[in-house]
Amino acid sequence: MDFNLTREQEMLRNMVREFAEKDLAPKALELDNKGEFPADVIKKMCELGLGGTLGKKEYGGSAMGHLASILSVEEISRVYPPAGFCLEGIHSAIALIQNAGTEEQKKNLLPRLIKGEKIPCVGVTEATGGSDPSVMQTVARPEGDEFVIDGRKVWITLAPVADIICFLATVDGKATAFYVEDGTPGFEKGHRADQVGLKSVPIGEFAFTGCRIPRSNMIGKEGGGLPAALTVFSTVARPNVAAIALGVAEGAYEVALKYCKERKLYGAPIANLQAIQFSLADMSTEIEAARWLCYYGVWKADQGKSVREVAVDTARAKVFATEVAIKTCVRATQLMGGYGLSPEYEVIRRLQDALELFPAAGTSEIMRVTIGRSITR
Amino acid sequence: MRLNIVVCIKQVPHPEHFHEIKLDPESQTINRRGIPAILNPPDKHALEEALQLKERYGGTITAVSMGPPEASQIMEEAYALGVDRSILLCDPLFAGADTLATARALAIGIQRLGEVDLILCGTHSMDGATGQVGPQLAEILGFPFIGFVRKMEIQERGTVLAERTIERGYLKVEGSLPLVLSVTKEINTPRLPTVIGIMEATQKEIYTWDTKELGIDPALVGIEGSPTRVSGIFERRLSRKGELLQGDPEEVIRKAIKRLRELEALR
Ligand SMILES: Cc1cc2nc3c(=O)[nH]c(=O)nc-3n(C[C@H](O)[C@H](O)[C@H](O)COP(=O)(O)OP(=O)(O)OC[C@H]3O[C@@H](n4cnc5c(N)ncnc54)[C@H](O)[C@@H]3O)c2cc1C
Numbered sequence: 051m052d053f054n055l056t057r058e059q060e061m062l063r064n065m066v067r068e069f070a071e072k073d074l075a076p077k078a079l080e081l082d083n084k085g086e087f088p089a090d091v092i093k094k095m096c097e098l099g100l101g102g103t104l105g106k107k108e109y110g111g112s113a114m115g116h117l118a119s120i121l122s123v124e125e126i127s128r129v130y131p132p133a134g135f136c137l138e139g140i141h142s143a144i145a146l147i148q149n150a151g152t153e154e155q156k157k158n159l160l161p162r163l164i165k166g167e168k169i170p171c172v173g174v175t176e177a178t179g180g181s182d183p184s185v186m187q188t189v190a191r192p193e194g195d196e197f198v199i200d201g202r203k204v205w206i207t208l209a210p211v212a213d214i215i216c217f218l219a220t221v222d223g224k225a226t227a228f229y230v231e232d233g234t235p236g237f238e239k240g241h242r243a244d245q246v247g248l249k250s251v252p253i254g255e256f257a258f259t260g261c262r263i264p265r266s267n268m269i270g271k272e273g274g275g276l277p278a279a280l281t282v283f284s285t286v287a288r289p290n291v292a293a294i295a296l297g298v299a300e301g302a303y304e305v306a307l308k309y310c311k312e313r314k315l316y317g318a319p320i321a322n323l324q325a326i327q328f329s330l331a332d333m334s335t336e337i338e339a340a341r342w343l344c345y346y347g348v349w350k351a352d353q354g355k356s357v358r359e360v361a362v363d364t365a366r367a368k369v370f371a372t373e374v375a376i377k378t379c380v381r382a383t384q385l386m387g388g389y390g391l392s393p394e395y396e397v398i399r400r401l402q403d404a405l406e407l408f409p410a411a412g413t414s415e416i417m418r419v420t421i422g423r424s425i426t427r
Numbered sequence: 428m429r430l431n432i433v434v435c436i437k438q439v440p441h442p443e444h445f446h447e448i449k450l451d452p453e454s455q456t457i458n459r460r461g462i463p464a465i466l467n468p469p470d471k472h473a474l475e476e477a478l479q480l481k482e483r484y485g486g487t488i489t490a491v492s493m494g495p496p497e498a499s500q501i502m503e504e505a506y507a508l509g510v511d512r513s514i515l516l517c518d519p520l521f522a523g524a525d526t527l528a529t530a531r532a533l534a535i536g537i538q539r540l541g542e543v544d545l546i547l548c549g550t551h552s553m554d555g556a557t558g559q560v561g562p563q564l565a566e567i568l569g570f571p572f573i574g575f576v577r578k579m580e581i582q583e584r585g586t587v588l589a590e591r592t593i594e595r596g597y598l599k600v601e602g603s604l605p606l607v608l609s610v611t612k613e614i615n616t617p618r619l620p621t622v623i624g625i626m627e628a629t630q631k632e633i634y635t636w637d638t639k640e641l642g643i644d645p646a647l648v649g650i651e652g653s654p655t656r657v658s659g660i661f662e663r664r665l666s667r668k669g670e671l672l673q674g675d676p677e678e679v680i681r682k683a684i685k686r687l688r689e690l691e692a693l694r
Contacts, residue, residue, distance in 0.1 A: 057500075057503070057629055058625055058626060061503070061504065061507060061625045061629075062622060062625055065619050065620050068619060069619055097621070099621040099622025099623050099624075102622065102623075103622060112622040112623045112625075112626045114622060114625075
């Protein structure tokens with residue numbers, strides 16, 4: 051058993067850590083308060099190559115792999131979770147197109163997405179319920195060489211700023227993946243939803259009314275939409291969200307630990323108090339457990355294991371890491387007394403971000419359903 | 428004008444972990460075990476300057492370091508940033524070198540590279556912090572040296588016009604190529620490697636040259652070739668003495684000045 055990162059992964063992690071600490075940390079609070087899409091941060095991340103860790107070399111990616119992709123998401127999220135979340139959206143779209151798209155689609159779309167010239171999104175969820183895609187109401191009617199799309203998607207990461215919009219719609223009742231370019235007549239991007247956390251990530255809706263797209267915008271096979279989406283959820287979106295949660299927890303823990311070492315009561319740092327140490331010990335233990343769970347699933351994906359074999363581990367990582375993120379943030383606020391609630395320590399902000407991670411890419415219950423089914427099969 | 432640039436780099440213990448470095452009073456050595464090692468931060472500015480010069484004028488960049496096998500990590504990092512060649516001067520005989528013996532090894536390594544226009548160094552290494560290797564290297568090679576450069580420009584007539592930081596300002600200095608420069612952190616903002624750069628770096632060969640390959644007389648390098656010896660190492664303990672002066676502000680100030688004079692902290 052080898053727990054070491056490869057030299058490449060290690061250099062990647064060091065690079066992303068340096069970027070996060072030098073470039074993002076000084077402005078994270080301000081960016082988040084503004085609640086605006088950090089376009090230049092996304093551009094910079096893509097210039098460094100963080101958008102292309104899953105992309106193949108022929109499309110301008112580095113193909114460094116799944117573990118590399120979540121290492122970068124984790125490091126970014128340690129400092130500024132919204133940028134990690136945007137990266138998750140980019141990774142998911144790239145994976146969907148690369149796994150299921152035609153060669154022409156890949157050549158046309160992937161290099162621009164990897165470079166960050168175009169922003170993508172992946173829309174599955176509808177108002178009728180994200181956990182149950184069988185009730186999907188967005189339809190695609192074939193008409194000659196075109197499809198006519200009608201319907202609406204909600205809660206879609208990056209939708210308000212997206213240029214390339216991937217989505218699922220049913221063709222004769224069977225879910226199928228497509229993409230549409232922003233500006234196509236009959237396609238409209240809605241406003242962003244009001245968010246409790248991840249305030250600078252644009253999350254919102256989009257709608258189609260008789261929107262015509264060429265047949266060549268179909269991604270993968272007719273009726274192949276759900277398996278294509280599930281593959282992306284299991285191997286990319288869920289482990290990425292888990293890595294964001296891990297980063298959020300690490301960030302909150304580090305703030306609290308530093309505070310406990312510096313805050314003096316009764317003439318000594320409160321870190322000397324055993325009750326405080328117990329709390330810190332639990333936090334660090336849970337974070338370590340979450341970390342290895344997060345790495346394990348994607349490591350298996352990098353080893354070429356099947357989606358089915360990976361799916362249970364990434365579901366475990368997602369449910370566990372998101373819960374650890376919430377617990378860690380709550381504990382961190384407690385350890386810091388009144389200061390835990392003060393915005394400048396950025397612990398409350400991380401708690402708010404962590405709450406957004408529960409439903410994203412499938413709720414905790416859905417993760418448990420996935421795990422439960424696999425172990426009782 | 429294409430430039431053949433050499434950048435001298437060094438691996439040092441991570442400054443954030445300096446406090447973990449242990450001194451062993453018996454063996455008179457420092458124990459760095461378990462301390463992560465990184466590329467000497469001032470050298471990042473030298474690498475960056477080389478990369479910017481290459482982007483402008485074309486040419487080649489060669490990174491050179493004298494160090495143990497583990498230093499191949501920073502040679503790989505130099506590749507990730509975009510240098511063309513990484514050369515590690517590595518031999519157990521190099522161990523224990525002082526600045527002169529280090530500069531000698533570097534000079535011989537650099538002489539093997541053929542034509543060189545510019546040699547860039549950081550101002551100092553974070554661990555040794557003597558700032559001597561750059562000037563000694565220039566001396567051995569017979570090149571001019573400009574230290575503490577905060578801005579530089581290559582002139583048509585084959586010279587470098589540089590702004591050299593001094594205590595209360597700067598000097599404008601011109602020197603003819605080939606020459607050695609040490610650059611300060613004000614000169615640029617070092618870039619980060621890209622993911623693709625990192626991927627490619629691990630595929631590239633790090634050239635490792637030992638004393639045999641270099642044809643160096645072992646008596647000139649390492650501890651053998653070092654005229655300076657560490658006669659002792661000791662830990663400095665900082666202890667502060669507090670003294671409370673009381674009275675109204677004017678009186679306290681008078682007392683404070685008096686005490687500082689007595690302690691010879693004020694004259
Ligand atoms: C920050 C954020 C970003 C998002 N980004 C995207 C995106 O980019 N693309 C996209 O398509 N969607 C996105 N979503 C939507 C997300 O996928 C859905 O919110 C999620 O799938 C749940 O759907 P729902 O909100 O409709 O809840 P529902 O599906 O209505 O669920 C309601 C409750 O029922 C529970 N439940 C459902 N089924 C079961 C079951 N079988 N057993 C037990 N309990 C069950 C759920 O866990 C939940 O507690 C995002 C959401 C958030 C918060």
